[in-house]
Amino acid sequence: MTTATVPLPAGPLRSASTFFYRRPAFYLALLLVPPLLWFGTVYLGSLLALLANSFYAIDEFTAKIVYVPTLATLTQVVTQPAHRDIIFRTLLMAVTVTMACAVIALPIATYMARYASVRMKALFYVGVMLPMWMSYLVKVYAWRLILAKQGILSWLLDSVGLNGALDTLLQTPGIGGPSLSSSYIGMFIVFVYMWLPYMILPLAAALERVPESLLQASADLGARPGQTFRNVILPLALPGLAAGSVFTFSLTLGDYIIPSVVGAPGYFIGMMVYQQQGTAGNIPLAAAFSVVPIVLIVMYLSLAKRAGAFDAL
Amino acid sequence: MPAIEFRDVSRFYGDVRAVDRVSLSIAPGEFFAMLGPSGSGKTTCLRLVAGFETPDNGTVLLDGKDVTAQPPYERDVNTVFQDYALFPHMSVLENVAYGLRVRGRPRAEQRSRAQEMLELVKLGSMGDRRPAQLSGGQRQRVSLARALINQPRVLLLDEPLGALDLKLREEMQIELRNLQRRLGITFVFVTHDQGEALSMADRVAVFNQGRIEQLDTPRALYTRPATPFVARFVGGANVAEGELAQRLSGSPAAFAVRAENVRVVERGASQNWRAIPFRSLPNLQEAMSCSGTVVDFQYHGATSRWQVKLDSGEMFSASSIEAENASSPSPGAAVTLLWSRTDAVPLVGWAVTEREWRANSAKPNDSRSEPGEA
Amino acid sequence: MRSSQRSGKRSGERHGKGKSWNKPSRGARIAAFAGLAFMHLPVLVIVLYAFTTADRTYEFPPPGLTLHWFAAAFARSDIWAALRLSLAVAALATVFSIVLGSLTALAMWRSRFWGKEGITFLLVLPIALPGIVTGIALLTAIKTARLELGFWTIVAGHTTFCIVIVYNNVVARLRRLPPSWLEASMDLGADGWQTFRYIVLPQMATALLAGGMLAFALSFDEIIVTLFTAGHDPTLPIWFFNELFRPRERPITNVVAVIVMVVTFIPILLAYYLTRSAPDET
Numbered sequence: 005m006t007t008a009t010v011p012l013p014a015g016p017l018r019s020a021s022t023f024f025y026r027r028p029a030f031y032l033a034l035l036l037v038p039p040l041l042w043f044g045t046v047y048l049g050s051l052l053a054l055l056a057n058s059f060y061a062i063d064e065f066t067a068k069i070v071y072v073p074t075l076a077t078l079t080q081v082v083t084q085p086a087h088r089d090i091i092f093r094t095l096l097m098a099v100t101v102t103m104a105c106a107v108i109a110l111p112i113a114t115y116m117a118r119y120a121s122v123r124m125k126a127l128f129y130v131g132v133m134l135p136m137w138m139s140y141l142v143k144v145y146a147w148r149l150i151l152a153k154q155g156i157l158s159w160l161l162d163s164v165g166l167n168g169a170l171d172t173l174l175q176t177p178g179i180g181g182p183s184l185s186s187s188y189i190g191m192f193i194v195f196v197y198m199w200l201p202y203m204i205l206p207l208a209a210a211l212e213r214v215p216e217s218l219l220q221a222s223a224d225l226g227a228r229p230g231q232t233f234r235n236v237i238l239p240l241a242l243p244g245l246a247a248g249s250v251f252t253f254s255l256t257l258g259d260y261i262i263p264s265v266v267g268a269p270g271y272f273i274g275m276m277v278y279q280q281q282g283t284a285g286n287i288p289l290a291a292a293f294s295v296v297p298i299v300l301i302v303m304y305l306s307l308a309k310r311a312g313a314f315d316a317l
Numbered sequence: 318m319p320a321i322e323f324r325d326v327s328r329f330y331g332d333v334r335a336v337d338r339v340s341l342s343i344a345p346g347e348f349f350a351m352l353g354p355s356g357s358g359k360t361t362c363l364r365l366v367a368g369f370e371t372p373d374n375g376t377v378l379l380d381g382k383d384v385t386a387q388p389p390y391e392r393d394v395n396t397v398f399q400d401y402a403l404f405p406h407m408s409v410l411e412n413v414a415y416g417l418r419v420r421g422r423p424r425a426e427q428r429s430r431a432q433e434m435l436e437l438v439k440l441g442s443m444g445d446r447r448p449a450q451l452s453g454g455q456r457q458r459v460s461l462a463r464a465l466i467n468q469p470r471v472l473l474l475d476e477p478l479g480a481l482d483l484k485l486r487e488e489m490q491i492e493l494r495n496l497q498r499r500l501g502i503t504f505v506f507v508t509h510d511q512g513e514a515l516s517m518a519d520r521v522a523v524f525n526q527g528r529i530e531q532l533d534t535p536r537a538l539y540t541r542p543a544t545p546f547v548a549r550f551v552g553g554a555n556v557a558e559g560e561l562a563q564r565l566s567g568s569p570a571a572f573a574v575r576a577e578n579v580r581v582v583e584r585g586a587s588q589n590w591r592a593i594p595f596r597s598l599p600n601l602q603e604a605m606s607c608s609g610t611v612v613d614f615q616y617h618g619a620t621s622r623w624q625v626k627l628d629s630g631e632m633f634s635a636s637s638i639e640a641e642n643a644s645s646p647s648p649g650a651a652v653t654l655l656w657s658r659t660d661a662v663p664l665v666g667w668a669v670t671e672r673e674w675r676a677n678s679a680k681p682n683d684s685r686s687e688p689g690e691a
Numbered sequence: 692m693r694s695s696q697r698s699g700k701r702s703g704e705r706h707g708k709g710k711s712w713n714k715p716s717r718g719a720r721i722a723a724f725a726g727l728a729f730m731h732l733p734v735l736v737i738v739l740y741a742f743t744t745a746d747r748t749y750e751f752p753p754p755g756l757t758l759h760w761f762a763a764a765f766a767r768s769d770i771w772a773a774l775r776l777s778l779a780v781a782a783l784a785t786v787f788s789i790v791l792g793s794l795t796a797l798a799m800w801r802s803r804f805w806g807k808e809g810i811t812f813l814l815v816l817p818i819a820l821p822g823i824v825t826g827i828a829l830l831t832a833i834k835t836a837r838l839e840l841g842f843w844t845i846v847a848g849h850t851t852f853c854i855v856i857v858y859n860n861v862v863a864r865l866r867r868l869p870p871s872w873l874e875a876s877m878d879l880g881a882d883g884w885q886t887f888r889y890i891v892l893p894q895m896a897t898a899l900l901a902g903g904m905l906a907f908a909l910s911f912d913e914i915i916v917t918l919f920t921a922g923h924d925p926t927l928p929i930w931f932f933n934e935l936f937r938p939r940e941r942p943i944t945n946v947v948a949v950i951v952m953v954v955t956f957i958p959i960l961l962a963y964y965l966t967r968s969a970p971d972e973t
Contacts (some may be wrong), residue, residue, distance in 0.1 A: 021883035021885075043814075046832075046847055139951045145935060197733065254820075287834070390882050396874070419876075419882075
């Protein structure tokens with residue numbers, strides 16, 4: 005057999021390749037500069053502009069932005085009673101929605117992760133992901149139809165004879181409203197529906213990671229299924245719960261569409277932001293208002309991190 | 318002109334010295350083995366030859382040329398990977414032809430040469446299959462064919478036989494050896510199995526903690542280990558060091574004695590050594606002995622092996638062939654171990670020559686030839 | 692609905708599971724499937740309403756079924772205009788995010804460098820922060836730079852959060868690529884560029900496609916940020932949003948909802964199947 009080796013090609017691409025092979029830093033720079041440039045200018049720049057604007061104020065007489073740094077707008081957001089109502093209302097909704105999602109998601113996620121056969125599991129995963137990716141507006145609109153005065157839900161309740169109960173519910177101050185589709189409880193239902201997949205998926209993933217041997221050990225040591233669930237599964241599922249709660253919390257906190265479409269008269273943070281930058285043209289106030297969810301979410305994230313949410317994401 | 322040469326090569330990962338000032342030279346056409354436990358640096362050295370790693374110190378030369386800064390695609394070296402690394406989205410034939418494809422050879426040439434190589438490894442009919450459809454042994458041959466198509470001067474093999482079962486492994490050992498003789502190119506292969514290294518290679522470098530402890534022919538490594546590590550790792554020999562060595566040989570320098578040269582005698586049995594059915598023992602004054610208790614006895618069919626815990630605490634092993642095993646002391650028995658002085662091999666890597674050692678133990682020098690050294 | 696699920700779970704546990712703790716009780720199974728059905732029913736409702744004959748109310752059950760509204764919707768030129776805009780924006784945003792997302796994935800896949808975690812954090816930020824924050828931030832920046840709101844501002848916003856979608860898909864696929872394949876390729880004589888073309892790109896292709904499809908679906912459907920960055924011409928979701936507050940021609944809105952669902956449904960399913968079939972592992 006001949007020992008002559010096949011010659012290697014040469015060319016500019018090859019020399020460029022060798023150049024980058026010897027200098028991995030250059031290669032990294034080449035790859036990262038375009039996306040970082042984009043992100044830096046478009047996204048980070050916008051965030052900085054937003055933050056900057058929250059330190060400006062609007063002149064009450066000319067309705068123009070005064071470019072003088074001041075804390076007036078920010079303090080206005082946290083001190084004015086009307087504004088504090090808004091923040092409190094939004095926060096309360098976010099917390100209750102998160103809790104409700106957790107409760108509903110638990111049985112579904114547990115079934116999906118631990119009990120379903122392989123085919124069922126795939127079906128469930130697709131079944132949960134599909135609504136998550138379906139059009140947001142379409143889902144909100146669907147609920148508007150369902151909750152409407154002559155819609156499905158009232159028809160259902162009517163045929164069961166619970167119409168009276170519904171009316172009483174709607175009379176309740178604080179959660180009621182003129183109709184289901186413009187009440188806090190209606191909003192609550194829609195929020196829970198929308199964010200349910202975001203809670204189910206991380207929870208199911210965390211539950212799946214619980215090794216079977218732990219459950220066997222627990223049963224072996226004499227625990228009933230309920231005790232095993234409470235003492236072994238639930239604590240280990242906590243990171244998944246925390247991860248899911250990050251989504252439900254922050255999504256509810258910042259949403260402005262659902263309160264407008266299915267909402268009661270009371271304002272939410274998102275609506276304030278939307279309204280202030282639109283008709284009122286008060287961008288500093290809008291910016292100041294949007295700082296609130298950022299701060300709240302960061303605080304929540306640090307709480308969730310301690311519960312192990314980041315390992316479950 | 319050596320095919321591969323390392324001059325004082327080092328490679329660090331943070332504080333860890335994966336390769337620590339290694340120098341070696343491999344002759345063209347040699348079947349060379351790098352042997353050692355995991356983490357000893359042998360695989361890193363292989364990768365340094367291939368170009369997947371760059372040394373932090375020292376030079377790597379191929380055919381006398383300094384290739385330290387050359388990327389792997391510029392080196393005249395090809396590798397057979399431990400996990401075969403076959404490209405799943407190409408057929409077997411396309412995998413083998415890859416080396417020619419990236420050199421821009423015409424399609425027809427790619428196909429015919431690839432087919433040739435497949436025939437060489439006896440897989441001529443498998444060209445159209447996908448790697449996933451092949452067995453482990455077949456995939457290994459494909460990666461071999463793929464690595465040889467460029468007719469490299471050097472072929473590197475990274476633990477090539479590790480994933481194969483025993484029978485397949487033995488077959489492949491013979492085939493690789495024959496292949497290498499036919500092609501006449503330099504083979505360098507990495508393994509942690511000393512049996513493999515000893516049976517296939519012309520010379521073996523024994524690695525430990527980033528350094529080469531001994532580089533020698535298989536026979537020399539086995540009969541004349543230079544350090545305690547080599548004695549234990551390659552030969553499975555017993556090593557006497559420090560106090561034990563002093564007591565047994567009169568010199569503190571370490572020495573090794575292979576298990577098959579150690580006889581086990583139950584204490585309290587007849588003191589007539591002739592009654593022992595082993596190969597004849599030289600007279601008592603030429604024997605070293607120590608006492609201990611049998612801890613374990615293993616029957617391997619052709620041979621049997623004892624693990625004996627010496628009274629001084631060390632673990633020694635003795636082995637014998639089936640034919641010589643009439644009565645064997647069982648675990649718990651108190652025994653005496655005996656071996657001839659000439660079977661004790663001083664570990665001359667320990668800064669003492671064999672002559673000095675023999676002189677110290679006050680025995681006549683034996684006239685065996687000196688081993689070759691790295 | 693909720694209470695029945697809760698009691699279903701409890702009753703399942705109380706009645707014991709017999710020999711195996713891994714056999715789901717009937718209560719648990721009912722609860723799980725009920726939950727799954729709950730998640731899908733509302734959308735089916737919309738499809739039903741697209742065929743109703745009633746044009747002013749949301750009454751249920753629908754008085755009759757007809758295809759009339761589909762025809763009416765197809766006749767509306769404003770719907771077509773909004774659809775065209777949405778498709779164009781989605782297409783462009785997808786292309787940009789594919790390029791930028793792949794570049795980032797290739798850089799981050801195997802390298803270890805200072806600032807790597809910072810970049811991952813940065814990429815996730817557009818999705819982690821509420822849409823309203825992203826929206827108002829972009830609007831503020833646009834107004835400060837005195838740019839005009841329109842096609843390009845929408846594309847810019849969409850690209851920014853589509854990048855992370857492509858990035859996640861591609862980087863997950865790349866991480867499953869054994870480094871020995873790249874070494875083998877270079878060992879056989881292929882330089883970096885050839886290795887990319889022959890080995891990395893074919894492996895990356897499905898993930899790239901899947902990420903692109905998800906990005907397309909996300910962009911097509913986007914409303915929250917788009918409301919801030921759009922100019923006079925509405926995208927389809929914006930058109931839809933405006934219609935929500937108008938009392939007339941409700942069933943046409945339903946038809947458009949069905950259209951939006953179908954257009955986003957297809958790429959999502961495709962993306963799912965692309966990532967599911969892990970094609971080649973030796």
